[in-house]
Amino acid sequence: MVVSVNGRPVDVESGCLLHDFLTGQKVDPDRVVVEHNQRIVPQSEWAGIILQAGDVLEIVAFVGGG
Amino acid sequence: MASDQLVIGGRELTCRLFVGTGKYASNEQMGEVLRWSGAQVVTVALRRIDLQAKQDDILRRIPPGVQLLPNTAGARNAAEAVRIARLARAAGCGNWVKIEVIADNKYLLPDGYETVKATATLAAEGFVVLPYISPDLMVARELVAAGAAAVMPLGAPIGSNRGLKTKELLRILIAEIPLPVIVDAGLGKPSHACEAMEMGAAACLVNTAIAGAGDPVGMAGAFAAAVQAGRQAYLAGPDRESELARASSPLTGFLFS
Amino acid sequence: MSFYVEHQKYRDFDWAGYFRAVTPEQVEKIIRGDKLGLLDFLALLAPAAEKHLEAMAVKAHRLTMQHFGRTVTLYAPLYLSNYCINRCLYCGFSSRNTLPRKQLSPAEVAREAAIIRSGGIQQVLILTGDAPAVATVEYIAACLQVLKRYFPSIGMEVYALSTGGYSRLEAAGVDALTIYQETYNEELYAGLHPQGPKRDFRFRLAAPERAGEAGLRAINIGALLGLDDWRRDAFFTGLHADYLQRRYPAVEVSISLPRIQPQAGGFEPAFPVADRHLVQYLTAFRLFMPRAGITISTRENANLRDHLVRLGVTRLSAGSCTVVGGYGDQTETAGQFAIADHRDVAAVAAAVAALGYQPVFQDWHRLDGPAGEMNRK
Numbered sequence: 256m257v258v259s260v261n262g263r264p265v266d267v268e269s270g271c272l273l274h275d276f277l278t279g280q281k282v283d284p285d286r287v288v289v290e291h292n293q294r295i296v297p298q299s300e301w302a303g304i305i306l307q308a309g310d311v312l313e314i315v316a317f318v319g320g321g
Numbered sequence: 322m323a324s325d326q327l328v329i330g331g332r333e334l335t336c337r338l339f340v341g342t343g344k345y346a347s348n349e350q351m352g353e354v355l356r357w358s359g360a361q362v363v364t365v366a367l368r369r370i371d372l373q374a375k376q377d378d379i380l381r382r383i384p385p386g387v388q389l390l391p392n393t394a395g396a397r398n399a400a401e402a403v404r405i406a407r408l409a410r411a412a413g414c415g416n417w418v419k420i421e422v423i424a425d426n427k428y429l430l431p432d433g434y435e436t437v438k439a440t441a442t443l444a445a446e447g448f449v450v451l452p453y454i455s456p457d458l459m460v461a462r463e464l465v466a467a468g469a470a471a472v473m474p475l476g477a478p479i480g481s482n483r484g485l486k487t488k489e490l491l492r493i494l495i496a497e498i499p500l501p502v503i504v505d506a507g508l509g510k511p512s513h514a515c516e517a518m519e520m521g522a523a524a525c526l527v528n529t530a531i532a533g534a535g536d537p538v539g540m541a542g543a544f545a546a547a548v549q550a551g552r553q554a555y556l557a558g559p560d561r562e563s564e565l566a567r568a569s570s571p572l573t574g575f576l577f578s
Numbered sequence: 579m580s581f582y583v584e585h586q587k588y589r590d591f592d593w594a595g596y597f598r599a600v601t602p603e604q605v606e607k608i609i610r611g612d613k614l615g616l617l618d619f620l621a622l623l624a625p626a627a628e629k630h631l632e633a634m635a636v637k638a639h640r641l642t643m644q645h646f647g648r649t650v651t652l653y654a655p656l657y658l659s660n661y662c663i664n665r666c667l668y669c670g671f672s673s674r675n676t677l678p679r680k681q682l683s684p685a686e687v688a689r690e691a692a693i694i695r696s697g698g699i700q701q702v703l704i705l706t707g708d709a710p711a712v713a714t715v716e717y718i719a720a721c722l723q724v725l726k727r728y729f730p731s732i733g734m735e736v737y738a739l740s741t742g743g744y745s746r747l748e749a750a751g752v753d754a755l756t757i758y759q760e761t762y763n764e765e766l767y768a769g770l771h772p773q774g775p776k777r778d779f780r781f782r783l784a785a786p787e788r789a790g791e792a793g794l795r796a797i798n799i800g801a802l803l804g805l806d807d808w809r810r811d812a813f814f815t816g817l818h819a820d821y822l823q824r825r826y827p828a829v830e831v832s833i834s835l836p837r838i839q840p841q842a843g844g845f846e847p848a849f850p851v852a853d854r855h856l857v858q859y860l861t862a863f864r865l866f867m868p869r870a871g872i873t874i875s876t877r878e879n880a881n882l883r884d885h886l887v888r889l890g891v892t893r894l895s896a897g898s899c900t901v902v903g904g905y906g907d908q909t910e911t912a913g914q915f916a917i918a919d920h921r922d923v924a925a926v927a928a929a930v931a932a933l934g935y936q937p938v939f940q941d942w943h944r945l946d947g948p949a950g951e952m953n954r955k
Contacts, residue, residue: 261369286378287370288411293404295411313369315408317379319351320366320392321341321479321506321528496613572635575885576854 256308267306274301277314287316325556327523329362329501330417330449330470332388336361337518338548339390339503341528342379345537352382354531358541364390364419364526367409380414390451392419399438406443418443419473420452429479433460437467444468453505456490461498471500473526476517477507480529484513488520495521511540511547518551519559580784581821585762585814593810600624609633614866619816622862623809631858638864638890645869648935651893652926653701653733654694655875657902657914658682658721662707664774666760668802668838668845670900670914671707673774677912680902681713687721691728693905697897697923700940701731703756705914708737708776715743719750726751730943733796737775738785744792753944754796755789757782758836761805762814770805786818790826795942797822797829798873803856804838804847812859816866823867832871832893835860839877839916853882857889864890879918884929896926 257264267276273291277284289296290313291304327334340360345351355363363383370376383389391409396402399422406418420443422435436452437460444450449470454460456474464472474494477483484507485491495502501523508514514525527544534540570577600621608618609630621627622634659681662671670677682690694702702725706713718736725732733754734747744755761767764779771777786797799818801811815833823831835856838847860872873893874886883894899905900913921929927937 260372280372282370282372283378286380286412288367288408290408295407297411313408314372315367316370316376317365317389317391317409317412317414318368318376319342319345319348319379320394321343321364321526570632572639572888573631573854573857575881576631576857 256306258306258308258310258312260312261314269308271306272302273304273306273312276306277301282314287314289314325552327501329451334361334388334524336545336548337524337552338514338545339363339505339524339526340531340541341526342383343528344532348377348379348382350537351379351532352384353538354541355382355384355387357538358531358545360387360545362388362390362417362524364392364528366392366394367405367412388417389414390417390419392421392453393439394421394423396420396422396439397424398422398432399435399442402435402439403442406439406448407446410448415449416447417449417451420450431455431475433457433463436460437463440464440469441467444470451503456487456494458490458493458497461494465498465500469500471503471523472498473503473505475506476504476513477509479506481507482509482530482533483507484509485516488516491517491522492520511543514544515547515551515554518548519554521555522551524548580780580787581818582780582783584817584821585783588814588817593807596620597624597626597809600626602626602629605630606633609637609865616817616820619862619866620813622865623812623859627862628854628858631854631861634861634865635857635889638861639888641864641868642890642892646892649938650887650891650930650935651701651938651941652699652896652923652930653703653893654697654699654895654923655703655705655735655898655900656687656690656694656725657705657900657904658687658718659706659709659713660902660914661709661712662774664708664776665772666774666776667770667772668760668805668847670912675912681717682721682903684720684724686903686906687724688728690903690905691725694897695728698927698939699897699923700729701733701942702729703733703735703754703895705734706736708774710737710775713737715739715746718747722747722751730940732944733798738778738782739788741788741791744789744794748792748794751944753794753942754798754830755786755794756798756800756834757785757789758800758802758834759783759814759818760802762801762811762818763806766806786822787825790822790829795830795944796832796871797826798832798834798871800834800836800873802836802838803851803859804849807849808851808855808859812863816863819863819867819870823870830871831867832873833863834873834875836875836877839918856882857886860886860890876917876919877915880921880926880929883919884933887930887933887935894926894930896921897923 256269284298336359339362340358341364342351393402393405402422420436420439422432424432431453440450440452451471453473461472477486503524504517504522505526509530531537531540605627660671661679665672665674731753734752735756767779801815819831837851871892874891875895876898930937
């Protein structure tokens, strides 16, 4: 199935947990904020969310800015 | 001078130079700049991470104890600014936010109306809100009412390095707005920042002029010194320019004739 | 929040001590500066500043030129009624005085208006005594219906009203309020106003704020000079004007400098104000509030008024009569105060022009519709 990650379609296995997806992508959990279908998901809830086809993920981090 | 503190959001600041973290050749250089500037407030932006490329974590380069001021760059309206601010707060680096709503990509001027809306929403949610604005008295008054912690008017269009082109309007904001007025954007040289501080600005925020200098670290130190000098001059109360009265009494002579 | 709170902050202020400490260097520095704080204003009212009158005048002239240009607005008073239940010791209309009491009918108002208008005046200031049961708010509203046909802009100087009263008259056609606190010295005020509704110092003090709430476009305040030490009343007038301008940024705030001249009641001012002190007050206020209007009425003589124009005055009354019905009927002479400048409107306009200024008869035309919310931030 396909989910949208930062605006791009990404193939994931059905039934995949948000936590497993993120660790599979080597995302450093301490420097990102994750929004799942427009809801901010704290790190503690990542293991409880099963991704569905069509879900929208935004994964953001701080960068330089003025 | 020791007691001259700037208090924003309950936090006492002794350094009145705020520094942006964008546009540096490397994060290492940026980290050096922060150290030399002495800045206690630094702005950062929030971006989607690139899952393909490994990125250096900017937070590692920011000295401990420095207040992060995430901006809402990229927001084109109040709703987007609010969404970015909430994401930034979820990152766990405090509840400060610089509202920056820009819907005009030609001039990059902020949208005062949307900025006021976003400020009201976020202040009600407990954010310490520092909105970036054009120096418009009416907008600034609305921001006071909306619960802003400071206002950040531009000295000249963002990134232009042109100095205090809005001086007359800044003077009015400094005189009328009961919040810290922090000059943001357009300051190209230390002398510009110094003049803003002499006028009574509470602080200056500088990014491009430092990042784009031949020696950014050296320029950071120069800005820090200029801001401090300007502040001291303001506190010392500069003498006023002389306006010579004529020796004869053409206007009041009738009283004594 | 009301101005009384600000007023009370100076209750125990050491005036004499402050004035004594003012130095010539301090005065010079204030004159050279570009923005005055309240205490800077007070310093310019000090005896020490008297030696710097010409420098203050030069600065006042320049600021007035910058903000108003070479213009002076002319207006005339129109007395509607002299019924009064107050006994203000200094006023010709006091109920203690025996003078014919009169209140104009709408037809008489129209006759007076037509005469004033034919002289060229387009801004009129309507006045009454303090007799709310006789010259009622509805009576004033009825007069406004008549006057609107003659004048594009109407001001009023009547007894202190409630916010509702000001709203009613704003809706009926009034743009501007003039109300004088007379003196800001609360104890002295009590003695000067032994009887009548005007005894209520605080109700009168808050009247300009109520007018601001009601949406009036312009508010003119003042102290009657001669009742108390002019330096203190001048300071409080500035404090009050500054307060109103901050609280109602959309209102055009201005002050008058009425100086007591002896009249029918035989009242002699306890603190006579010399010409040079009037000039000190006027120029100090101009430096303190560069954009505020300043009015000098026909209480002052022609020669003095002409000189004051260059020092910061922006409004002059002209061809004035302070007798009820006096424009049409010149047999009655008991006015509210004695007039010292007897020139007609054309002569005042010519004198203004001779000074190099343009006499302005209309700088505003009221558009119909509610003003209500306009004044609040």
